[in-house]
Each structure stands twice: as C-alpha cells, then as structure tokens.
Amino acid sequence: MTFLVQQHADATDLHELRRRILRNNDPAISVHDSRDLDDDAIHLSIVRDELVVVCGSLYSSHSPLDDAVASYQLRYMAADESVRGSGGGRALLERAGDIVRTRGVEHLWANARDSALGFYLATGWTTVSGSEHLSKETQLPHTVVVKSLRKK
Numbered sequence: 782m783t784f785l786v787q788q789h790a791d792a793t794d795l796h797e798l799r800r801r802i803l804r805n806n807d808p809a810i811s812v813h814d815s816r817d818l819d820d821d822a823i824h825l826s827i828v829r830d831e832l833v834v835v836c837g838s839l840y841s842s843h844s845p846l847d848d849a850v851a852s853y854q855l856r857y858m859a860a861d862e863s864v865r866g867s868g869g870g871r872a873l874l875e876r877a878g879d880i881v882r883t884r885g886v887e888h889l890w891a892n893a894r895d896s897a898l899g900f901y902l903a904t905g906w907t908t909v910s911g912s913e914h915l916s917k918e919t920q921l922p923h924t925v926v927v928k929s930l931r932k933k
C-alpha cells in the first residue's frame with residue numbers, strides 16, 4: 782500500500798486521532814501539547830477519505846543519549862485500527878526522518894509504550910537500557926527508544 786504523508790501547520794488537525802487512539806477517546810483529557818505551536822514542531826499525518834488515520838508529532842529536544850546531539854522527540858504516534866499493520870506508521874516515520882535530517886538532526890527519540898515496542902524495533906529504533914518507566918499521563922509502562930539518523 783502506498784501512503785502519502787502530509788505535513789500540518791496546525792496540530793489540532795491531529796487531535797481527534799490522538800484522543801481516540803491514545804487517550805481512550807476521553808473528551809475530558811487534553812491532547813494539546815505545550816510545544817504544538819513551536820515554530821520548529823512538525824505535525825505529520827496520513828489521510829484517508831478526508832480522515833486522519835495515522836499521526837505523529839515531533840518536537841526539537843535534547844537526545845536522552847547525548848545532550849550535544851541535535852535531536853527531536855516523537856510523540857502522539859497513532860494509527861487508526863482500520864489501517865494498522867499496513868505500513869502507514871513506517872511511512873510516517875520515514876518522512877519524519879527525511880524532514881529532520883535536513884535540519885541536521887542525528888537522533889529521534891520517544892517514550893514508547895511497551896505494547897508498541899515491536900513497532901519501534903521493526904523500524905530501526907533501539908531501547909535505552911534502564912529507561913523503563915510508567916507514564917505520568919497514562920500510567921502505562923513505557924521505555925525510551927532512540928533512532929540514529931546518521932548515515933552508515
């Protein structure tokens with residue numbers, strides 16, 4: 782399946798999918814991130830039938846491995862159940878890597894839900910040893926994952 786990954790100026794386009802997939806569709810929980818409006822924030826999606834079916838946002842941030850390395854944090858990575866497992870998440874991450882590489886970024890990192898670790902491992906990320914923790918927002922087990930964007 783081919784996916785067209787779009788970039789959004791406004792993160793609110795992604796809020797419905799963020800809330801539905803990542804916050805149990807709870808209308809009482811805010812899915813706004815304080816960094817959403819940063820000039821260097823990146824909001825990506827895949828749209829099908831005018832609905833956002835895959836989303837992810839990236840924010841300029843220190844690498845958990847090395848403060849001196851230019852890095853972005855990936856957050857709110859989600860795919861609608863109707864498209865899961867068909868390569869949309871991978872396509873979005875590839876586009877994210879292409880965009881941030883042009884900004885001189887060497888690391889992507891994320892707090893990965895343990896239930897999604899297989900996704901990150903399948904797409905070239907590695908876990909940070911000893912980083913296992915419970916998310917303050919969801920109370921779900923997470924592990925820090927990092928992807929090096931350096932050319933091999």
Ligand SMILES: CC(C)(COP(=O)(O)OP(=O)(O)OC[C@H]1O[C@@H](n2cnc3c(N)ncnc32)[C@H](O)[C@@H]1OP(=O)(O)O)[C@@H](O)C(=O)NCCC(=O)NCCS
Nearest residue numbers: 858859860865866867868869870871893894897899900903
């Ligand atoms: C994690 C998620 C975004 C992946 O999106 P997706 O579009 O289904 O992923 P893809 O189809 O591009 O999968 C890429 C690879 O990861 C694997 N993968 C995807 N999700 C996985 C999971 N939860 N566990 C193990 N492997 C997974 C796929 O099998 C595929 O492997 P392959 O290329 O070797 O066949 C999606 O499953 C999701 O929204 N999950 C619920 C929300 C969530 O946990 N988000 C992450 C928060 S950190």
